[in-house]
Amino acid sequence: MSAWLEVKNLDVRFHLGEGGLLRQSQGTIHALSDIHFGLEQGQTVGLIGESGSGKSTLGRAILHLVRPSAGAVYFKGTNLTALPEKQMRPFRQQMQMVFQDPFDSMNARMTVGQIIMEPLLLQGIGTPGERRRKAEALLERMGLHRRAMNRYPGQYSGGQRQRIAIARALTTEPQLLVLDEPTSGLDVSMQARILNLLRDLQKEMGLSYVFISHDLGAVSYLAQNVIVLYLGRVVEIAPTPTLISSPAHPYTASLLDALPPMVRQGELPHLPEPVGEPPSPVNPPSGCAFHTRCPKAEAICSSERPLLSSVGLGHQVACHFPLRDAYLSKGAIHAE
Numbered sequence: 001m002s003a004w005l006e007v008k009n010l011d012v013r014f015h016l017g018e019g020g021l022l023r024q025s026q027g028t029i030h031a032l033s034d035i036h037f038g039l040e041q042g043q044t045v046g047l048i049g050e051s052g053s054g055k056s057t058l059g060r061a062i063l064h065l066v067r068p069s070a071g072a073v074y075f076k077g078t079n080l081t082a083l084p085e086k087q088m089r090p091f092r093q094q095m096q097m098v099f100q101d102p103f104d105s106m107n108a109r110m111t112v113g114q115i116i117m118e119p120l121l122l123q124g125i126g127t128p129g130e131r132r133r134k135a136e137a138l139l140e141r142m143g144l145h146r147r148a149m150n151r152y153p154g155q156y157s158g159g160q161r162q163r164i165a166i167a168r169a170l171t172t173e174p175q176l177l178v179l180d181e182p183t184s185g186l187d188v189s190m191q192a193r194i195l196n197l198l199r200d201l202q203k204e205m206g207l208s209y210v211f212i213s214h215d216l217g218a219v220s221y222l223a224q225n226v227i228v229l230y231l232g233r234v235v236e237i238a239p240t241p242t243l244i245s246s247p248a249h250p251y252t253a254s255l256l257d258a259l260p261p262m263v264r265q266g267e268l269p270h271l272p273e274p275v276g277e278p279p280s281p282v283n284p285p286s287g288c289a290f291h292t293r294c295p296k297a298e299a300i301c302s303s304e305r306p307l308l309s310s311v312g313l314g315h316q317v318a319c320h321f322p323l324r325d326a327y328l329s330k331g332a333i334h335a336e
């Protein structure tokens with residue numbers, strides 16, 4: 001049975017040298033390769049990885065904002081990748097994106113009311129009065145006063161602007177939200193308030209989330225499953241508690257090193273955060289792309305790319321020497 005949202009063997013390539021800012025460069029950026037996963041209604045999947053690992057590109061490809069070079073995205077059984085723009089329109093209402101820095105994506109000269117009502121206006125939904133009432137109700141649900149309708153985004157704090165952005169995304173009554181780093185740049189208490197708000201909205205409205213972040217702590221608060229991306233490939237996918245208590249990929253383990261002790265669980269291996277920058281996606285390393293930074297790498301890692309293989313219930317890893325084996329032999333976790 002296929003999932004509510006299904007991403008199948010998705011590839012995204014950006015060709016450099018075709019104009020624009022990148023015309024000085026040559027080559028192809030392998031932004032995403034062979035991405036495969038499903039998401040059920042009302043659930044959250046987290047996408048984590050360092051900058052440039054392909055998280056935003058995957059979010060945008062799901063929403064048909066980036067055209068894949070291969071593979072498909074199925075939403076409730078419909079292959080969105082094959083749809084012409086006109087037939088995509090009804091799906092656009094059902095899927096919305098919340099960006100990292102909402103101020104950048106907001107027109108500073110529009111009032112908060114105009115910003116929130118814009119998606120309804122663009123899609124010709126409702127009368128002016130209905131649009132206004134809907135925007136006011138959403139503002140109040142976000143914990144903001146309706147007098148914000150006539151104010152400007154510059155008059156609000158980062159956390160308040162993020163709530164305005166969430167209100168805007170909800171006007172078309174979507175079923176799926178792609179949340180691209182919705183809490184980054186906010187202080188810890190504001191991050192917690194936004195995460196709580198997102199969790200409550202999900203329960204109330206039956207929303208599904210694709211939650212993009214480099215912060216596994218934030219992701220683990222909402223996501224049932226987490227996908228770890230490295231240089232455009234899935235290196236590990238697991239139920240969140242499994243990923244946090246027994247990561248199998250050395251890269252995941254190194255990301256966990258940055259987690260606060262209360263989020264970390266069990267006896268984790270001490271793999272430091274990866275040093276240096278990830279290699280270029282134009283010329284990714286041979287074999288396992290992480291081998292150039294991996295403390296566990298052996299000869300085979302530079303010559304053969306490990307396939308994503310199952311190491312437990314819903315737990316897959318692409319590594320020749322998964323750490324999970326070490327856990328199982330130490331008896332630190334129970335086999336599933």
Ligand SMILES: Nc1ncnc2c1ncn2[C@@H]1O[C@H](COP(=O)(O)OP(=O)(O)OP(=O)(O)O)[C@@H](O)[C@H]1O
Pocket residue numbers: 014022029030031049050051052053054055056057058214281
């Ligand atoms: N429109 C584009 N044209 C060319 N290259 C692009 C484009 N968008 C993304 N890329 C490249 O694709 C790769 C993946 O980028 P992406 O923004 O998806 O990563 P990310 O994990 O979301 O990073 P960040 O956390 O910094 O947002 C990067 O190498 C990036 O430079």
